[in-house]
Amino acid sequence: MSARTSAPAVDVSGLVKRFGQTTAVDGLSLRLDQGTVLALLGPNGAGKTTTVEICEGFQRRDAGSVSVLGLDPATHAEALRPRVGVMPQGGGAYPGVRAEEMLALVAACAANPLSPAWLLDVLGLTSARRTPFKRLSGGQQQRLSLACALVGRPELVFLDEPTAGMDPQARRLVWELVGALRADGVSVLLTTHAMEEAEELADQVVIVDRGRVVAEGTPRQLTAETEDAAQLRFRARPHMDTSQLCAALPDGCRVHEPTPGAYLLSGRIDPQVVSAVTAWCAQQGVLAEELHVGRRSLEDVFLDLTGRELR
Numbered sequence: 403m404s405a406r407t408s409a410p411a412v413d414v415s416g417l418v419k420r421f422g423q424t425t426a427v428d429g430l431s432l433r434l435d436q437g438t439v440l441a442l443l444g445p446n447g448a449g450k451t452t453t454v455e456i457c458e459g460f461q462r463r464d465a466g467s468v469s470v471l472g473l474d475p476a477t478h479a480e481a482l483r484p485r486v487g488v489m490p491q492g493g494g495a496y497p498g499v500r501a502e503e504m505l506a507l508v509a510a511c512a513a514n515p516l517s518p519a520w521l522l523d524v525l526g527l528t529s530a531r532r533t534p535f536k537r538l539s540g541g542q543q544q545r546l547s548l549a550c551a552l553v554g555r556p557e558l559v560f561l562d563e564p565t566a567g568m569d570p571q572a573r574r575l576v577w578e579l580v581g582a583l584r585a586d587g588v589s590v591l592l593t594t595h596a597m598e599e600a601e602e603l604a605d606q607v608v609i610v611d612r613g614r615v616v617a618e619g620t621p622r623q624l625t626a627e628t629e630d631a632a633q634l635r636f637r638a639r640p641h642m643d644t645s646q647l648c649a650a651l652p653d654g655c656r657v658h659e660p661t662p663g664a665y666l667l668s669g670r671i672d673p674q675v676v677s678a679v680t681a682w683c684a685q686q687g688v689l690a691e692e693l694h695v696g697r698r699s700l701e702d703v704f705l706d707l708t709g710r711e712l713r
């Protein structure tokens with residue numbers, strides 16, 4: 403049976419969570435198919451962590467339904483614990499515990515754990531294995547927290563901002579590990595506000611803003627390679643007359659300046675458009691810098707949908 407036709411690993415429908423006057427999650431629905439990676443992408447305060455914590459059984463919902471591996475986490479937290487790995491945002495541990503002790507402690511609770519030494523090695527933590535938690539760098543603490551989430555061979559893992567604060571090398575290690583989990587049939591739900599992380603890792607992306615889903619699909623679908631999907635960007639003097647530039651371009655081209663000095667053209671981008679842009683800039687006595695033609699990114703999708711930047 404394919405992953406698509408089997409029961410979902412996580413099924414959330416019409417989820418609502420309020421904190422006083424704040425509606426953190428406002429009717430959110432998502433479905434994580436078994437053996438796939440879903441990225442919940444959105445800016446700070448969008449409701450990602452709250453959604454994940456409800457799925458983990460750490461918070462109670464106000465409305466909606468949640469099914470995790472076929473069970474309601476609000477009533478079946480005990481049954482789910484050995485089957486689900488959790489990497490909370492910011493991690494956390496006793497400050498004096500050494501990295502290898504902490505992982506061994508978590509491994510001891512699992513029926514059939516992975517080898518802690520192997521996991522430390524894969525995550526580049528072998529040299530730091532005797533370092534007390536509080537002396538590990540932020541990125542090392544994050545990786546240890548990930549090791550703890552995985553050591554029990556979970557069927558499903560929740561990773562809340564798994565690479566926040568990591569250097570590019572450590573981020574790459576985590577990305578490779580997530581790829582390996584997926585290849586092993588583990589289901590992964592991760593949150594991020596790094597769109598390149600979602601593009602790199604996710605089979606399915608759910609973009610959330612203010613507690614609601616504003617778009618969902620595969621990274622490819624969201625940044626669809628239609629005629630309009632190409633974009634031309636360049637940097638130049640802020641606040642140039644974009645309507646005048648638009649008039650110099652073929653019909654159907656749109657121009658805006660999302661942030662001062664950053665110009666974005668969408669529509670059919672062909673060699674004539676590129677030449678018209680540079681000619682128009684030359685007439686204004688400005689050099690079009692960092693001129694780039696490429697596919698829309700998830701960041702652009704978010705900007706189009708909400709009028710705001712992801713971060």
Ligand SMILES: Nc1ncnc2c1ncn2[C@@H]1O[C@H](COP(=O)(O)OP(=O)(O)OP(=O)(O)O)[C@@H](O)[C@H]1O
Nearest residue numbers: 421424425426444445446447448449450451452453
């Ligand atoms: N325990 C709480 N009490 C009060 N308000 C809360 C609580 N937890 C979250 N919120 C509020 O709910 C909203 C959603 O927060 P949440 O942490 O779920 O967002 P997020 O998308 O994970 O953001 P971030 O990327 O910053 O972690 C925010 O307005 C936040 O301030």
